[in-house]
Structure formats: structure tokens, C-alpha cells
Amino acid sequence: MNPRRKKRLFAVLAVIFGIGSAVGLTLYALQENINLFYTPSELIEGKGPDKELPYIGQKLRIGGMVVPGSVNREETSLDVTFKLIDTGPMVTIKYHGILPDLFREGQGIVAQGTLVEPNVIEAFEVLAKHDEEYMPAEIAEAVKGIKHEKPKYNLNSEN
Known part of the structure; x- marks a missing residue:
């Protein structure tokens, strides 16, 4: 050469x-x-055909409806805990900060945070839906039919 x-x-x-x-x-x-999007059912039961569960410490986004009566605000700090639901199990969200003005019980939200237990997320950002008609495509697909159905949950049980 x-x-x-x-x-x-x-x-x-x-x-x-x-x-x-x-x-x-x-x-x-x-x-x-990379923040993967989950619904409460996917978080608990697994996502995809292989039913892959997220690992503790993973950053993720979760979307669902705030369970009425589940919002618990600390009186001495900005800590808030509430439960999210779609069509299945509930997931607990812990958040430290001021929630958006449009945040209410029974409304759809998206939270970004870290998985700290299999059904508990420590959120660093909570986004509330701003309009009755608008819903992001991935959330609309994941919670299809929730708006017209009454979710099945028991506030006295810990999920």
C-alpha cells in the first residue's frame, strides 16, 4: 500500500x-x-408486553386524576401528599412546593419526580390541566374513559 x-x-x-x-x-x-411517562396502573403492574417495572430512584413522569379527598397539606411547611388514579391502583405523590393554581381534586395532572417506593413518587414538578377540553395525547390515550366513569377506589384503604 x-x-x-x-x-x-x-x-x-x-x-x-x-x-x-x-x-x-x-x-x-x-x-x-430520560423521563419515561407512566400511568398509575403501568407503574404498579408494569409497562409494555414484558410488564417492566421502573426501578427505585428512576426519574419519571406520571399522569392521572387526583383522588377526591386525598390531598393532605402540612400546616407548617409546603409539603403536600395526594393520590393519583387512572383505571386501576392508586399511587401516592409527595411534593414540596406551591401547587399550580388550577390544581384541584378530581382533575388530571402530570407530575415529574423520582420513584422512592414501588407506589410512591417524590415529585419536583406538578403540572395541572389548564382546560376542560385539552389533554396531552399520551395522557388522553392512557386514561381514556376516566372522565365519564367514576373511579373505583376506597379512601379508607392504603394502596
């Missing part, structure tokens, strides 16, 4: 290796910033 071709080959291989390394490092860095 002549020296000129050899230099070109090494240059092309170096560029390919550099691009591959950059893509790999970017994907590795973004891996921790």
Missing part, C-alpha cells in the same frame, strides 16, 4: 472513530435525563 493511501485510510478511520465516540458519549450522558 502506498504511503498516500495509508495516510488517507488512517484519517478516515480516525474521523469514524471520533464520530462514534462522540455519539456514544452523548447517548451515555443523556441516559440519565
Whole structure:
């Protein structure tokens, strides 16, 4: 192989290796910033055909309806706990901060946070639905029919 071709080959291989390394490092860095969306049923029963459960410490987003009568506000701090439901089991959300003005019981919300127990999420952001007609596509698909059905839950039991 002549020296000129050899230099070109090494240059092309170096560029390919550099691009591959950059893509790999970017994907590795973004891996921790991915927030997967769950409904309360998917969080408890698993998501997808393999029924994969999220791991403790995973960042995620969860959407559902706030269970009426489940909002508990601490009197001495900004801590709030409430339960979310879709068509199945309930999930407890713990939040420290001021809730949105449109937050109410019986309304759809999306919370972003970290899974701290199999059915408890410590949220760092709570978003309330702003209009009776609008609902993000992924939430509408996940909680289809909830708006017209009365959810089945028992406030006296701990889920």
C-alpha cells in the first residue's frame, strides 16, 4: 500500500472513530435525563408486553386524576401528599412546593419526580390541566374513559 493511501485510510478511520465516540458519549450522558411517562396502573403492574417495572430512584413522569379527598397539606411547611388514579391502583405523590393554581381534586395532572417506593413518587414538578377540553395525547390515550366513569377506589384503604 502506498504511503498516500495509508495516510488517507488512517484519517478516515480516525474521523469514524471520533464520530462514534462522540455519539456514544452523548447517548451515555443523556441516559440519565430520560423521563419515561407512566400511568398509575403501568407503574404498579408494569409497562409494555414484558410488564417492566421502573426501578427505585428512576426519574419519571406520571399522569392521572387526583383522588377526591386525598390531598393532605402540612400546616407548617409546603409539603403536600395526594393520590393519583387512572383505571386501576392508586399511587401516592409527595411534593414540596406551591401547587399550580388550577390544581384541584378530581382533575388530571402530570407530575415529574423520582420513584422512592414501588407506589410512591417524590415529585419536583406538578403540572395541572389548564382546560376542560385539552389533554396531552399520551395522557388522553392512557386514561381514556376516566372522565365519564367514576373511579373505583376506597379512601379508607392504603394502596
